[in-house]
Amino acid sequence: MGAFMSVPDQSSPPHPPKVVLVPPLFQRDVRGLSRFCRSSYDYLGNRKQLTRLLRDHLSPELRGMLLLSPPDDPRVSVRAKMRQAGGSMVLRWEPSSAASLHTFIEMAANLDSPGDVSLRGSYLHSGSGLGAFMVAPLARDVSGEAAQVGVRYSSTNATAGAIVIPRRGDLSKIWLAGRLHGLTLGLQLSPELPVRQALSALIHPTKLLAIQAKASTENSSGGGSGANENVAVPTKNTGNGSNSGGGRGGSNLTELRSWLRSHASMLLAYSPSPRPGAVGAPFTASVEVKEGGALTFSFFQHVAATRQVVNPFEEDEVVGITNYLDIGLQLTTAMSPTNAGGDIGDIPNLIRPSRPATSTASCTSGSNSISPTAPGTTAAGSKACLVPGSSSRDVDLASNSTTARPATIDLAVSWQINKNWLLKARVGNQSAAAAVGARVWHAVSAYLTASILVDYAHIAQPK
Incomplete structure (x- = not known):
C-alpha cells in the first residue's frame, strides 16, 4: 500500500465579508410598554413619534437619562430622566416569557406635579388580543387624580377599548380604530359621564340631551356649599324661545353636534405598505380633528440610509454604517372662529343649565364668595366655576373661548450619525430650536443632551 501525503493549500485565506453597522436607535431605551396603559387612539398615525421629534431634547435646558437593566435579572428595568426643572423615574417588572410580551407592572413617579406617583399594570392575552390595565395613583389626596381601569382589544388591523373611573363610575374614554389597505381611521370619545348613561347615549344619541339636563337638575337641586359649589353661567338663546316644533329639534341637534365637537376626536391616516425587509412604513400622512x-x-x-465610512477604530471589514433620519411636519389651526367678545355662548347648552343672561358669578378658590360680574366676563384673578352637569373640560373651553388659538406650523429633522451621536433641529412660526446629544452603551446606558431655543417674541434673548 502506498502512503498519502497531504499538501497544504498555499492560497491566501478568504477575506472576511464586508460589514455594514446597524446601530440601535438613540431614544429606544426599553420596549414602549407604557402605551398599553393608555388609549390606543393616541398612538395612531405615528403621532407619538412625531411628538417626540418635535419636543424631545429641544427644551432650553440640559437633559440626561439613565437606563439600568441588571444582567442578573433582565425582568427588572429602571429608567430615570433628569432635567433642570424636574424629572421622572420608572421601575418596571415584566415576565421574560415570549407569551407575556405585553404584561408588566411598574411604578412611575414624575416631579412635574406634586404627588404624581402611580402604580400601573397591564395584561394582554396574545392569542385573543383581549387585555386589561389599571392606573392607581398612590398619593391621591395630593395629586387629586383618580384610579382608572381599562379594557382593550388589539389586533393587526383593529383596536378598541374603554377607560372607566371606578370611584365616580364615569366612562372617561372610549375608542375604536381600524386599518385597511394603508388607511387608518380612528375615533375617540371622552364623555365623562356615568357608564350606564354614557352607553345609553351612545346607542341613542338623542338621549344625551335628557341625560345632561337630568344631571344639571340633580346638581342644582342638591344644593351644598363650599369652595367647589357649582354656579350657573349665562347662556345664549339660539332659537325663538319655543320648546315645540321643528325649531326645538333643530336646536337639540345643533347642541348635540357642539357637544360632540367638544368631546370627540377623529383621525384619518395613510401609510403605504412597507418595503421588503423594512421595519415599518416609509411615511405617514394624517389629518385629525381634535376635541x-x-x-x-x-x-x-x-x-x-447607509453611507460609507472610514473609521480607524473599527475593523477593516466595516465599510459602512446605517444612519437614521426622521422628518416631521405639523400644522395646527382652529376650525371654528373664536368669539373675541368673551361670550361663552359657544359652549353647548346641553352641558349647562339655562339661566337668564342678566348676571353671572365667579368663584374664588378656597371661599364660598360669589361676586357678580358683567355678562360674558370673568373676574380678574378668579377661576372658572364648574357648571352643574359639566366637567372640567367644559370649564376650560369656557375660559379659553375669549382667547384666539393661533395657527402653528413646525418642521423638525433629526439625524442619528451613529449609536453615540444625535443632531436635532426644529423651526416653526413661533420659535426655533436645535440640540445635540451623546450616548454611551454599557451595563448602565446613559445620554446627555444640550439645546438652544430662540423664541421669536424674545429673539434678542436666546435660551
Missing part, C-alpha cells in the same frame, strides 16, 4: 375643534395636519417619515 374643541382644532384641525391638525401631520407628516412623518423615518429613513434608514
